[in-house]
Amino acid sequence: MQFNFYLSKYMTVNENGIAIINGNQKRNPQLDDVITIMGESSALAQNLKQVITSPMRFFQTDQKMYIKIEGKNCLGILKIGRKNLFHRDLNGIIKEIQPLCVLDFYVHESVQRKGIGKDLFEEMLRIEILKPEKLAYDRPSPKLLGFLKKYYNLQTYIPQNNNYVIYSQYFDYKQTNVQQEQITQQIHQQQQNPQLVNQQTQQQRVQPQQTPLKMEQLDQMMQQMSLESKQQYLQYQKSKAQAPWATDQKQYQNMYQTTTGLMSAQIHKR
Template sequence: MQGMVYINSLKFDYMQFNFYLSKCMPVNENGITILNGNQNRNPQLDDVITIMGEASALAQNLRQLITSPTRFFQTDQKLYIKSEGKQCFGILKIGRKNLFHRDLNGAIIEIQPLCVLDFYVHESVQRRGIGKELFEEMLRQEMLRPEKLAYDRPSPKLLGFIKKYYNLSSYIPQNNNYIIYSQYFDFMYTNVAQQQSAQQSYQQQQTPQLVNQYRIQQQQTPLKMEQLDQMMQQMSLESKQQYSQYQKSKAQPPWVTDQQQYQNMYQTTTGLMSAQIQRR
């Protein structure tokens, strides 16, 4: 039977299990299971993850396992499993990583993309759309496009898969062996360009207003200065008049004022007496 492989000197049939996989893990209408790292464990589910993880490592000639119960549970990773009845056809594991990416100019930026960490389809069902079905389900669930993912040490088969179905091939090799396609940064650079354009447009809109304000200030300033000069002149004239009156009053001796008051009183008294005499 296809799918037989020797791992650790033990014989595993990693496609066929002796139980229905839907009994140990939830399966949706498309035959795909979506597991979280905080999923409740059970022995049968551990067996599925262990056997499929070992088969994936063997197919990719990896020195150590990428997917195992201990490396999956209690993490923030997700595992997509394609199964039917007692057979398991493939797995796809994703998780978010903190990465440093260097561009062609040597500039380094820090990003946290969602990464494809493991992707394996059993050899007997390859080229039947199983891998595409798994990958598309993951894109729908995560609401992402393929260029917005990072790929951890992708095999030549995975690179060919991405190029065939999503026309992605341009990337800059990194020391961390993660592949991030150039289109990943398109939206980032577009945003920067849009922000710069918006800022320039805003400055261009503000410049005429600032010029007009400056012109208005220039026009208003002489008027304000003229008004201020007039007020100062008027205040100076009033001050001079008040000072002149003060000097005049100060120049007269006190008895002059008293004599004037007596004279006014004498004239008033004389007038009253004359009026009384005439009446008599």
């Protein structure tokens, strides 16, 4: 879709030609035009009853949009957001989950089958640090289902009343899934409140500095204890090597005087 202005003037584009727009950022008329026209084209291509992507439905939300641009042309959009969903398995057990969802995915007809959709999707997976099976898909079109089957071998899922598609692999490797969600939440927190993350980082930098001081004090105490123990041991070895009476000079003198007195008394008797 061609516009009468260069899109890079009104949005930041990375080295892959993709702009990442957050729903809480500042709006501008040019960006509104891009989102409006691409949203309407997406709804028409998917035979939707209503437009699901518009400035009013996107801004002031926690959603995110990946936009592939080239000069004055917008080649495609990919909108994502986190949703609370209830999923029913084959046993009828319902689980409440909060996955990151693909809410809209559209590539303009003039550039389809040229890898534009793959570029958008791979960029989103890289930035969000997720695998395609860990996403939920809102009313995916037959083209999107075929895309996921072709490139990522995703095809097994249980139809839901809410029309979200969640592949069976989503519930595999629960520990890995939890770790990925934690990383994603940390990145989301950093984007929403960078000052709080900086304060936490500074606190983490301060705390380790206190540990070496405590270790140094403990080391000094151990050295002092070792020195005192060594001195006590040397005194013990020294006293052990001498005769018992040699350790007390007064006791030695008393023994000498007593012995001399006894000898003198015997001489006088004779």
